[in-house]
Amino acid sequence: MSHRRALILGALAASLCAPSTAFGLDEVNSKKLRDAVTVNGILQHERAFQAIANANDGTRASGTPGYEASIQYVKQRLVRAGYRVREQEFTFPFFRELAPAVASQVSPTPKDYTVDTFEYSGSGDVTAKLQAVRGITIPPPAEPGTTPAGCTAADFTGFTAGNIALIQRGTCDFGLKARNAKAAGAVGVIIFNEGQEGRTGLPAGTLGEPIDIPVVGMTFEDGAALYQQLQGAEVTMHITTSTEADLDATTKNLIADTREGNADETVVVGAHLDSVVEGPGINDNGSGSAGILEIAEAMSEQNIKPRRAVRFAFFGAEESGLLGSEHYVSTLPANQLGQIYANLNFDMIGSPNYVRFVYDGDGSDSEPAGPPGSGEIESIFTRYFASQGLASEPTEFSGRSDYGPFIAVGIPAGGLFTGAEGVKTPEQAAIYGGTAGEWYDPCYHQACDTMNHLNVNALNEMGDAAAHATLVLAKSRTGLFPDGSRKAARDKSKAKKFDLHSHAAR
Incomplete structure (x- = not known):
């Protein structure tokens, strides 16, 4: 994904408890959940993913025993946390x-x-x-x-x-x-x-x-x-x-639903669980998967009762072209598709040479914009980072991760990304630290994408931001639009086509 100019958020936002008349969603105090979502908790899951890869030829790619073991690990944790959990099997071309x-x-x-x-x-x-x-x-x-x-x-x-x-x-x-x-x-x-x-x-x-x-x-x-x-x-x-190649290999998505909340406005919080064949994928995307698993467990432990149902989705075969999320969206009956309120996507949140990238939902820095409501989701993240005195910057929202199939059918979406094969600029290094002239993740799609190359500061900051956005969408009394509803106004939005491919598709 290409980097965009740095956006320094100098002024702190008002209290996270205070509503804002300039913003569709009223803010929610997320401190309790953020305190419960810890780097140690995320790393616990990452170590499990690393151990699984070590025992399975160094990979957790869809179609391999390492991916199946990853699915069973996440499933066990979510069942223990009290979620309604199901597996969704599908075929895909394995390579x-x-x-x-x-x-x-x-x-x-x-x-x-x-x-x-x-x-x-x-x-x-x-x-x-x-x-x-x-x-x-x-x-x-x-x-x-x-x-x-x-x-x-x-x-x-x-x-x-x-x-x-x-x-x-x-x-x-x-x-x-x-x-x-x-x-x-x-x-x-x-x-x-x-x-x-x-x-x-x-x-x-x-x-x-x-x-x-x-x-x-x-x-x-x-x-x-x-x-x-x-x-x-x-x-x-x-x-x-x-x-x-096997044109009819099988793999799975794992779907976990809260037992409370309005199912007519379901917030899908997603990450892809698979790695590339070449490596264990501890950042790409063990970090996003571990992050949302930690959020799911923390919500259960804190007995948080969401206003809207929350669905945690762990997608397979993303590295083969977003196939898991595409299967999930394309097989939903029309009435269930209409119940999806928004999608949050977390794909690589622990890059060693990281930048705090936020998907550019409103298209103000790059084209195209996401469906209506995506700009408001982007603002949840940018306002949160501002409240913490942290800089962030937009990154293109062209559909090259698992949010792609959601925005292609008009569902508002957003999320975070810490960088892959792009090169950090001197301006970014001055703001975020790290090394200018090097990839955000020098081990992207390689065997060295291991525990040894995670940035714990990135996991801490992005994990908290992900928890905050999840809670805001789950509990906000107001909606993504001025009347409080999820009206997508699709007839008013420009028709857009999105590339349904993973990070390095073009």
Whole structure:
């Protein structure tokens, strides 16, 4: 996700107990719950997730025994806390890399390259001429995500079937680029990074569905050099990938409901429980899962009686393209879908080089805005951080985590994020601490995403903010809109499309 300019919240908000006439929701005193939600409690769950990964080949990915053990751990805790708990099973296309990808230039100058296999790439061993598609832009445009290469069939005009396609990361998702290349007759695909700050290393991500040709990612430097070679010479490449895919693998969501509160206005508090295959996912997203599990247990222990029902949702297969949350939303009957009041999403809240990012629900800093009510949810977080004398800043709300399927059907949403593969700016380092020029999470989607790389200050601050927002939505006497209701006024909102893909989808 791309960072946005820092927003320094200098003035403290009024007392958290006092209502505000400028804000749809009256404030709720969350101190009791925040005091009960502790870093030690969150870390207790994180240690359990780490132990599960250690016992299961270092992963908690959906479709593996490590994920099933994670589900059973969370289920046991929530049943003990008194929640109504159910499992929701669904099928999904499972993917695993069996051996690292290999890429080398055969001619005119033999050279080996470091590449990564995209999720859902096919297995293959191909040697063919390399051909660049239309839309590659070197140097890259200033704004990330705006390079159009490979996004339309027209970009493959003149492409020779049997060649390997060279494509630049940019406007559309990786899967669309690869599918367009396959349709044009490519026998392999190299997608190199776009080239802006934070987009120079090996791109990582999902194709969203299996594609039966090798698809690998390459650094901007190597991809740009290959592109320059193609301007004056023929280049022959060799690519090898070794992967496993199961189109009908099974995994689960875990859903836990409070026993009190108005079910006609249910607040869904969600986080994805799965990791990538490559690692244990203790920050991504053990941190969000541990955080909302700690909030659920604290609400039970404090005997908090919500005005609105609260549903804690632990989604599977997020790392495969938001498949768990998409399944959950798409299978809800119309009457139950209409009962969802709002969605809160917590995906990575313990990044070691963190920033306090708040999803930009009102679209004031980035487009698009979320459905009506999302701006009010954003304000819950920004007002809370201001009351604590803490800075925060907006981050794009384009649908690239489990809130995506909710906002796609008009449900107000919001949440927190501490950063993934983006690079911390000097301005952010001056405000939040940490190291400028490094990723917010240097272990994002890697085997080193372990207990050793969590930031306990981030867990403390974001955990408290998550608890506060959960309680405000659960207990506020007023609603997200001036008449106190959850009227989404969908006919007044602009029609929007959202990319239903995980963090590094494009």
